[in-house]
Amino acid sequence: MTTALDRPVKPPQVFPSLSTRRKTVNNLATVLVFGSFIVAMVPLIWVLYTVFSRGLTALTSDDWFTRSMRGVLPFFEGGGAYHAMVGTLMQGAVAALFAIPIGLMVSIYLVEYADGSRLGRVTTFMVDILSGVPSIVAALFIYALWITTFGFSKSGFAVALALLLLMLPIVVRSGEEMLRIVPMDLREAAYALGVPKWKTIARIVIPTALPGIITGLMLAVARVIGEAAPLLILVGYATYINYNMLEGEMGSLPGMMIAELNNPSGPGRDRLWGAALTLVLIIALLNIVANLISRYTGAKKK
């Protein structure tokens, strides 16, 4: 067996070796690039770890998911976040209820009808503006419109309206994106069969894009559900359950966090982190479901 001369002792040098400076700069850049990723992961893991480790005490108590804070004194143990979860979910649901039809119709207009028209361009521009509007400004606008001008009282519904404003650009954008990737062939096939345009959109285009639209909607709900700024201005915080969206104060998870922040006792801190963990879990759940829908059904991006 020949073992000695399988390959040359020294590989032939096709390229001259790198200068030390270039090698050093390259290595340094690699370290910096890896480092920046690690730097970004630190707060993420830190935040999540803190919320989980400190929030678990409250979450594992018996009453957390079944009781409100009614009659629970701030410095004593007990109580739960049921009222806050109900409030947060109701406000999110009402906002979504309005955001779906309006946002979807806007994206249908932009994709199917606008065709470079002036209204189409103006609408895209306006939706862009809306996506940059701070939540506190959206809340002030709803205050100026709904409460000062129309004379309604502060309520959960007013918050839902502010959330709707924050949701709309996300719903419109994702709807637009999903409708655009429906193949033109499908529409043309329907037209060729003599199906009216509106029926083509309602029966063929939308169902094809539906999983993507639902995904976008769930992400939109997840994005706005943790907004606390509108709560401060548009509804007070209630420690009891209020199913009435149109009147009275209402509990919510961000509201509960702000309320318990002023309570430095041990039970107060437990409830504070418990509310934070509950909120993060609800948002995570919405995100996971949205991801599962987009992974296992229908149209794919790209």
Place this chain on the structure above:
Amino acid sequence: MNVNAKLPEDPVTTRLHRGRAGRPGDAIFAGLARGAALFVTAVIAAIGVFLLWRAMPALTRNEVNFLTSREWRTFTPDSLAFGVLDLFLVTVFVSAFALFLAMPVALGIAIFITQYAPKQTKKGLGYLVDLLAAVPSVVYGLWGLLVLAPALQPVAAFLHENFGWFFLFSAENEGLVEAGFTIFTAGIVLAVMILPIITAITREVFTQTPTAQVEAALALGATKWEVVRTTVIPFGKSGYVSGSMLGLGRALGETMAIYIVLATASSDFRWSLFEGGQTIASKIASGYAEINNELQAGAYIAAGLVLFVLTFAVNAAARAIVAGKGVH
């Protein structure tokens, strides 16, 4: 065959034709879609108009100059005094500090995910960074106040002790440095919050770098970093800048994290990181109890209008950069 001969009446085409002329469904549906677009456009236009309209009564009663005064006195409707200068400066300062911290890190992550990370993990890593955006700002505020501020305390103390002569690190109120509820802490929290926005846009632009350019650089013997420096970064620069501007827009309007973290010390703004203060957004949030009287509310709405214009200008600039360079 005579092609000009009149074709016999085709029952299918006539039916289609008649159908098209009188399809009420199409007209209604198109009307609905157009109506929705008009409605949303009108609502968004109304935001600016309404804020201005509602701010007017308070602005006419304002006893100090709205834009140049630092005073804020709105407890009684009879003597309103509100100037946004300090709020405006704190807003810009803390956001600029956050941007200063977030920009290099975001660039690094975007390069890491698009150029360095193994192909199979790219999507997952991007998702991980996006997770940062999913955490609500009130949770960041909570974390900033109860966890980050105490943890940063030694760093803040070190900076203040050794570089206190420099205006950025000077402090009028030593207790604030001790407690940590400063612009320094708030800016770091903000930087974490805007990181995913900048990263997402930069990443997207970087992935579109033409392969030919990358291969050309490689063929010339460039190292990995030289490839990035000569092809990826020049190509994605405008996307990176506009992403950063969008991040800045988000930072300017961020409310809850600042409201929770920043101490509302009311000394004059002095361009120092170890001061408290209030941004426009956090001022509005902390004034929520006062927002029930039309005049007092008007003062806060006027401040909100300034914030609206400011974020609009920044976002519009970001979009203009994207549009100018033809990057999507």
